[in-house]
Amino acid sequence: MKRGSLPARPLRILFVCVENANRSQMAEAFARRIGAGRVEAWSAGSDPAGTVNPRAIEAMRERGIDLSRQRSKSIGEVAGLEFDAVVALGSGDDLPGVRARTRETWSIPDPRDMLPEEFRGVRDLIEASVKGLIGRLEESQVRGRISAP
Secondary structure, eight states, X not given: OOTTOOOOOOEEEEEEXXXXXXXXXXXXXXXXXXXXXXXXXXXXXXXXXXXXXXXXXXXXXXXXXXXXXXXXXXXXXXXXXXXXXXXXXXXXXXXXXXXXXXXXXXXXXXXXXXOHHHHHHHHHHXXXXXXXXXXXXXXXXXXXXXXXX
């Protein structure tokens, strides 16, 4: 960091899927872990299930992440916030009313009814995708700070 410059604010990322019970919950958790202190992550669903899938809780427990206290949330609960990125995980929802600098849609299948090994494969794909996203956003944030007057 340049002398006299302010530290970068945390990146704000929203992950969205239909039920907010599997993919977006895992993405939020990975973003919090990978971006520890540098990322503020949220997740929500366009039609929330009300609870997190026990299979997602178990898959993340295998990675040392506890989702057991998480709950499925509605997009309406985050509508007033502004994000650096909004990621739709397979849903491709337009998400009107959710402000973001950038939007992405990831073609990640819903693991809800998958066998445990397939479920883990989706979990691992989400982890890799989140790592890539955070890297791109941090690079963009650094370029923005350098080019600022």
